[in-house]
Amino acid sequence: MSTTTLTPQATTDPTPATPAPVTSTPVLAQLRGAGRTYGSGEGAVHAVRDLDLSVRAGELLAVLGPNGAGKSTAVGMLTGLVRPTSGTARLFGRDPRDLAARRRVGAMLQTSGVPETLRVRELLTQFRGYYPAPMAVPDVVQAAGLDGLERRLFGELSGGQQRRVLFGLALCGDPELLFFDEPTTGLDVDVRRTLWATLRDLTRAGRGVVLTTHYLEEADALADRVVVLDHGRVLAEGTPEHIKSLVPGRRVRARTCAAVADVGTWPGVLHVERQGPWLEVLVAESEAVVRRLLAGDADLAGLTVTEPTLEEAFLALTTSTR
Numbered sequence: 001m002s003t004t005t006l007t008p009q010a011t012t013d014p015t016p017a018t019p020a021p022v023t024s025t026p027v028l029a030q031l032r033g034a035g036r037t038y039g040s041g042e043g044a045v046h047a048v049r050d051l052d053l054s055v056r057a058g059e060l061l062a063v064l065g066p067n068g069a070g071k072s073t074a075v076g077m078l079t080g081l082v083r084p085t086s087g088t089a090r091l092f093g094r095d096p097r098d099l100a101a102r103r104r105v106g107a108m109l110q111t112s113g114v115p116e117t118l119r120v121r122e123l124l125t126q127f128r129g130y131y132p133a134p135m136a137v138p139d140v141v142q143a144a145g146l147d148g149l150e151r152r153l154f155g156e157l158s159g160g161q162q163r164r165v166l167f168g169l170a171l172c173g174d175p176e177l178l179f180f181d182e183p184t185t186g187l188d189v190d191v192r193r194t195l196w197a198t199l200r201d202l203t204r205a206g207r208g209v210v211l212t213t214h215y216l217e218e219a220d221a222l223a224d225r226v227v228v229l230d231h232g233r234v235l236a237e238g239t240p241e242h243i244k245s246l247v248p249g250r251r252v253r254a255r256t257c258a259a260v261a262d263v264g265t266w267p268g269v270l271h272v273e274r275q276g277p278w279l280e281v282l283v284a285e286s287e288a289v290v291r292r293l294l295a296g297d298a299d300l301a302g303l304t305v306t307e308p309t310l311e312e313a314f315l316a317l318t319t320s321t322r
């Protein structure tokens with residue numbers, strides 16, 4: 001495993017995420033009936049309840065959910081940072097706090113704690129030193145899009161450049177399982193595409209990847225499997241296509257003067273938004289809404305009806321439980 005070298009694709013790699021052929025590959029990390037409660041008595045917060053979750057070699061698992069859904073707590077239980085108050089967490093079959101298990105993992109977290117006075121190359125060298133069979137520095141530089149930044153002080157980098165360094169530090173140990181928490185937040189489109197290509201390469205090379213993200217487009221583009229959490233429980237699970245198919249709705253789009261506030265009250269309307277002259281309506285059944293839009297605006301133009309995106313499916317799934 002540790003001898004495989006990553007060769008990132010061109011930044012415009014249009015190849016979709018590998019279809020999910022991984023049901024027979026080893027389970028790398030697993031939660032079984034796992035729960036985590038913070039505090040006690042009336043103030044207790046049940047952050048995660050009775051959660052079953054696993055990630056396999058060669059699989060990119062996206063953990064999605066609204067703010068406070070329990071994503072960080074679930075990932076924290078897998079990485080040994082959060083102790084379950086019920087059920088079990090296993091990492092490579094061991095307690096996730098076990099050093100032997102943790103050395104097979106790379107994580108990019110939101111808080112860096114990286115010394116600001118070290119140069120990027122020094123940081124990479126230092127992090128490689130923690131692992132038995134680390135990735136070569138030039139490979140990390142290429143995979144994380146760090147070309148030209150190696151001699152810069154970490155503290156003097158822009159926010160986006162620092163995130164790229166954190167991404168690179170997660171790769172340094174050439175780990176079998178990687179955790180990325182919001183990896184592309186604040187990154188420009190080119191860099192985001194570079195990191196997407198790297199994430200695809202990681203799973204092709206047999207690594208497992210757990211990704212938490214609020215960019216639903218990112219999960220759709222990359223994930224073999226998606227778990228949608230809400231209120232600490234699994235709301236939906238499956239391939240992005242499966243999640244989209246759970247929402248029977250359609251997206252209706254047209255240039256019309258119909259008011260968002262009006263359309264939002266119509267039966268079967270799940271979500272409405274205006275984008276300049278365009279109205280976008282997510283609907284359970286499109287026919288009735290289309291008829292009503294046409295009847296209400298003789299000047300309506302550019303009407304299209306399409307399948308929902310993962311973001312729309314996510315909104316429909318999570319808002320129906322609120």
Ligand SMILES: Nc1ncnc2c1ncn2[C@@H]1O[C@H](COP(=O)(O)OP(=O)(O)OP(=O)(O)O)[C@@H](O)[C@H]1O
Pocket residue numbers: 038039045046047048065066067068069070071072073074
């Ligand atoms: N250390 C803690 N002490 C008390 N409550 C906590 C703690 N950590 C998390 N919580 C609570 O547990 C719930 C789940 O939080 P968690 O951070 O796991 O959600 P999340 O899905 O990662 O949210 P976000 O998208 O906002 O990062 C929230 O209600 C949160 O306030």
